[in-house]
Amino acid sequence: MTEVQRHDYDVVVIGAGGAGLRAAIEARALGRRTAIVCKSLFGKAHTVMAEGGIAASMGNANPGDNWQVHFRDTMRGGKFLNNWRMAELHAQEAPDRVWELETYGALFDRTKDGKISQRNFGGHQYPRLAHVGDRTGLELIRTLQQKIVSLQQEDFAATGDYESMIKVFAECTITELLTSAPTGAPGSAGVIAGAFGYWRETGRFVVFNAPAVVLATGGIGKSFKVTSNSWEYTGDGHALALRAGANLINMEFIQFHPTGMVWPPSVKGILVTESVRGDGGVLRNSEGKRFMFDYIPEVFADNYATSEDEADRWYDDPENNRRPPELLPRDEVARAINSEVKAGRNSPHGGVLLDVSSRLPAEEIIRRLPSMHHQFKELADVDITAEPMEVGPTCHYVMGGVQIEADTAAAVGVPGLFAAGEVAGGMHGSNRLGGNSLSDLLVFGRRAGLGAAYYGIRLNGHRPAVDEAAVEAAGQRALVPFAEVAADAGPGVTGENPYTVHMELQQTMNDLVGIIRKADEMELALKKLEELAQRAARVEVEGHRQFNPGWHLALDLRNMLLVSVCVAKTALERTESRGGHTREDFPLMDAQWRNVLLVCAGATADELSVTHEDQTPMRQDLMDLLELDELKKYFTGEELAEHRARAPR
Amino acid sequence: MSYWAHLRVWRGDAEDGQLVDYPVEVNEGEVVLDIVHRLQQTEAGDLAVRWNCKAGKCGSCSAEINGRPRLLCMTRMNTFAEDEVITITPLRAFPVIRDLVTDVSYNYAKAREIPSFAPPAGLEPGEYRMQQVDVERSQEFRKCIECFLCQDTCHVVRDHEENKTAFAGPRYLMRIAELDMHPLDARDRQREAQEEHGLGYCNITKCCTEVCPEHIQITDNALIPLKERVVDRKYDPVVWLGNKILRRGDKRVR
Numbered sequence: 001m002t003e004v005q006r007h008d009y010d011v012v013v014i015g016a017g018g019a020g021l022r023a024a025i026e027a028r029a030l031g032r033r034t035a036i037v038c039k040s041l042f043g044k045a046h047t048v049m050a051e052g053g054i055a056a057s058m059g060n061a062n063p064g065d066n067w068q069v070h071f072r073d074t075m076r077g078g079k080f081l082n083n084w085r086m087a088e089l090h091a092q093e094a095p096d097r098v099w100e101l102e103t104y105g106a107l108f109d110r111t112k113d114g115k116i117s118q119r120n121f122g123g124h125q126y127p128r129l130a131h132v133g134d135r136t137g138l139e140l141i142r143t144l145q146q147k148i149v150s151l152q153q154e155d156f157a158a159t160g161d162y163e164s165m166i167k168v169f170a171e172c173t174i175t176e177l178l179t180s181a182p183t184g185a186p187g188s189a190g191v192i193a194g195a196f197g198y199w200r201e202t203g204r205f206v207v208f209n210a211p212a213v214v215l216a217t218g219g220i221g222k223s224f225k226v227t228s229n230s231w232e233y234t235g236d237g238h239a240l241a242l243r244a245g246a247n248l249i250n251m252e253f254i255q256f257h258p259t260g261m262v263w264p265p266s267v268k269g270i271l272v273t274e275s276v277r278g279d280g281g282v283l284r285n286s287e288g289k290r291f292m293f294d295y296i297p298e299v300f301a302d303n304y305a306t307s308e309d310e311a312d313r314w315y316d317d318p319e320n321n322r323r324p325p326e327l328l329p330r331d332e333v334a335r336a337i338n339s340e341v342k343a344g345r346n347s348p349h350g351g352v353l354l355d356v357s358s359r360l361p362a363e364e365i366i367r368r369l370p371s372m373h374h375q376f377k378e379l380a381d382v383d384i385t386a387e388p389m390e391v392g393p394t395c396h397y398v399m400g401g402v403q404i405e406a407d408t409a410a411a412v413g414v415p416g417l418f419a420a421g422e423v424a425g426g427m428h429g430s431n432r433l434g435g436n437s438l439s440d441l442l443v444f445g446r447r448a449g450l451g452a453a454y455y456g457i458r459l460n461g462h463r464p465a466v467d468e469a470a471v472e473a474a475g476q477r478a479l480v481p482f483a484e485v486a487a488d489a490g491p492g493v494t495g496e497n498p499y500t501v502h503m504e505l506q507q508t509m510n511d512l513v514g515i516i517r518k519a520d521e522m523e524l525a526l527k528k529l530e531e532l533a534q535r536a537a538r539v540e541v542e543g544h545r546q547f548n549p550g551w552h553l554a555l556d557l558r559n560m561l562l563v564s565v566c567v568a569k570t571a572l573e574r575t576e577s578r579g580g581h582t583r584e585d586f587p588l589m590d591a592q593w594r595n596v597l598l599v600c601a602g603a604t605a606d607e608l609s610v611t612h613e614d615q616t617p618m619r620q621d622l623m624d625l626l627e628l629d630e631l632k633k634y635f636t637g638e639e640l641a642e643h644r645a646r647a648p649r
Numbered sequence: 650m651s652y653w654a655h656l657r658v659w660r661g662d663a664e665d666g667q668l669v670d671y672p673v674e675v676n677e678g679e680v681v682l683d684i685v686h687r688l689q690q691t692e693a694g695d696l697a698v699r700w701n702c703k704a705g706k707c708g709s710c711s712a713e714i715n716g717r718p719r720l721l722c723m724t725r726m727n728t729f730a731e732d733e734v735i736t737i738t739p740l741r742a743f744p745v746i747r748d749l750v751t752d753v754s755y756n757y758a759k760a761r762e763i764p765s766f767a768p769p770a771g772l773e774p775g776e777y778r779m780q781q782v783d784v785e786r787s788q789e790f791r792k793c794i795e796c797f798l799c800q801d802t803c804h805v806v807r808d809h810e811e812n813k814t815a816f817a818g819p820r821y822l823m824r825i826a827e828l829d830m831h832p833l834d835a836r837d838r839q840r841e842a843q844e845e846h847g848l849g850y851c852n853i854t855k856c857c858t859e860v861c862p863e864h865i866q867i868t869d870n871a872l873i874p875l876k877e878r879v880v881d882r883k884y885d886p887v888v889w890l891g892n893k894i895l896r897r898g899d900k901r902v903r
Contacts, residue, residue, distance in 0.1 A: 048702065100774050110781040147765075266679040379678075379723070379725070
């Protein structure tokens with residue numbers, strides 16, 4: 001095979017978003033030589049797209065807030081399917097992770113007494129989101145990027161080499177995780193030994209030898225047509241984990257953000273931050289009606305206002321009024337918009353109207369929502385201080401991901417593999433609350449960095465060796481798209497255009513495994529995915545290996561297809577509706593399903609299995625943070641036998 | 650609603666290249682990046698271009714459109730006449746890698762040379778207190794999406810490769826201003842801005858401000874105030890006398 005560049009590191013972090021950078025900072029702090037490998041330039045990760053804020057119960061805006069309240073909100077938002085230990089750690093550690101950012105140089109918006117300002121968001125009982133206008137993700141990524149640079153400056157002062165401890169390998173794509181060669185001894189195979197990839201710029205191959213790999217690759221949204229996600233979101237980490245022998249859980253749960261742009265067509269899906277609603281924006285249908293009052297589900301009935309008057313009073317007097325229903329969790333709002341559009345009460349371009357112009361003075365809108373103002377003005381010719389925005393649901397986030405141990409972020413089943421952020425599953429259950437993603441990145445990014453560092457330290461110098469046969473195979477596989485389809489492949493069989501296959505995949509997932517799902521449509525989707533996989537195997541690209549987007553897409557397609565099969569199979573299997581999984585044929589939530597995790601395993605679509613696994617029962621002290629009456633809506637009677645209200649201790 | 654536009658795109662690599670003409674279909678509401686993508690999907694599958702968010706937030710798709718540095722994702726097709734030839738070329742101040750992709754490593758090298766935020770002594774995490782009015786000045790500069798259009802357009806380096814060693818460029822001089830105005834930064838940055846990062850090269854022609862897609866007032870709010878503070882320091886008679894007597898020209902905290 002052609003020459004392969006080699007690098008040795010203690011920890012390799014794949015992905016340079018919030019989770020990856022925070023993991024790298026922690027691994028370096030423990031003295032581990034760390035590589036950060038990312039598909040884009042340093043500082044361009046998808047985290048920059050986050051707008052609203054970071055959820056952390058600092059209690060700056062309402063002193064009643066604390067980690068227990070945040071934990072409760074997170075579990076409610078996820079319809080109690082969450083990995084409760086992750087939700088607990090997340091709620092407990094988020095404030096420290098935010099305050100730490102200030103010591104790295106972050107500049108959040110302030111309260112009058114000089115603390116970090118916190119704003120309201122859907123599903124959060126108190127104003128909880130630390131923010132910088134509506135560009136919080138940019139602040140987060142830049143702060144972490146600049147922290148990495150400051151660590152590199154310290155290393156330069158100590159060693160004369162900026163990259164002696166942390167090196168960023170930008171525009172470098174990992175295509176396979178490498179495990180140790182099987183020796184026959186039990187447990188000798190399937191241990192992480194490194195990763196294989198290529199430089200986007202030159203197309204040359206690169207191998208990282210490392211005993212610990214942190215996946216921080218984000219989500220899978222590019223498998224859907226209407227999405228807020230960038231080209232990078234091709235499910236790489238999800239697919240890499242499966243091929244290395246790890247499990248994915250909760251893949252049926254996809255968050256459709258209720259408010260994406262719908263017009264013009266070229267920007268369809270681009271995110272409109274939830275802060276618009278958090279700061280007073282309301283949703284109306286074509287009849288001018290604030291329709292969300294008609295969509296308050298029974299489980300949330302106690303907490304949401306039933307009249308416009310009460311909802312409007314809440315902004316100034318949250319103690320004596322209930323919240324506006326526009327601030328229900330995202331899954332509820334997205335479904336409501338979908339129903340309004342289906343009923344024909346849609347805005348001119350097939351969405352609904354999101355209005356902040358009649359709710360806040362123009363200068364206040366520009367101060368609080370500057371990038372929304374800018375985005376609508378530049379891309380849609382809409383002045384949001386004077387007229388409403390047209391919005392509709394857009395594929396935004398995957399709750400499912402690599403099954404990990406909560407405390408260490410270690411992937412179940414593959415020693416040396418760790419996962420943090422969107423690529424990890426469990427934390428958000430069936431639906432993520434806005435603001436809980438940025439905090440998730442920091443809390444579990446740090447824990448994954450710790451986990452990977454300590455795992456490597458405990459190996460005591462016994463680094464697993466990369467299986468060279470796997471390196472050879474990975475190189476050959478990466479070059480397949482350059483080979484012409486054999487003339488004897490069959491009558492009429494020709495090379496496929498990767499862009500065409502990708503667009504058909506996006507249309508299939510959007511139409512058949514989208515926001516509202518039915519068994520026959522998903523069965524059809526699985527059939528189509530099989531056909532697309534066959535066509536993807538025949539993809540042919542023009543040109544050569546130097547910065548060739550057609551080739552890059554051809555390689556990403558393999559991951560998107562595998563992950564899409566996971567989504568379709570698990571969505572077909574779960575015969576209930578919960579959070580980011582809505583079945584038209586099974587519209588109700590079923591307490592019997594709450595305890596069930598659907599676990600995907602298998603390196604290819606053909607080998608993919610979906611098995612049922614019981615959740616670990618929630619610790620009693622956490623269960624007791626919630627009232628029995630609320631828990632009864634989600635749990636079976638048996639599961640609640642030990643609740644404080646039943647079994648006083 | 651749709652029409653065919655005449656695109657002229659620079660294709661090539663570090664060795665050689667030329668402008669190539671393409672007719673491409675354009676639909677209502679589209680931006681230049683949409684048209685480049687359509688070109689990739691149809692006629693030029695291997696056309697190299699950087700992009701990520703397609704919403705003006707990541708600063709990846711920087712190029713020059715009809716000679717002007719711009720983001721491809723924030724330039725709407727309806728700002729051109731239907732019969733106008735639209736020429737897209739890579740950023741001129743940086744070496745070409747392939748097609749519209751350039752080697753922007755100069756910027757990352759400069760970023761490393763700017764001393765980082767120096768946390769104030771004696772304040773623990775969670776104890777930072779700042780007023781909104783005080784953080785807003787630096788917040789304006791932190792809106793920067795690092796598209797490097799200002800670095801590309803600045804005449805100090807645009808046609809003067811030799812200045813790149815001594816000159817950090819508008820983006821990184823603004824970074825110094827940002828840290829200098831940070832209410833809790835503990836480092837004195839004014840002398841090094843002038844002596845180590847080339848603030849003196851800037852003669853405030855405002856080209857950087859004009860191309861900034863975030864509309865940051867780079868010249869007026871960052872570079873000029875920084876220059877003023879440097880000058881105040883240098884010609885302040887009390888400081889001058891103090892320096893003479895105490896021989897303490899470098900007041901850096903560490």
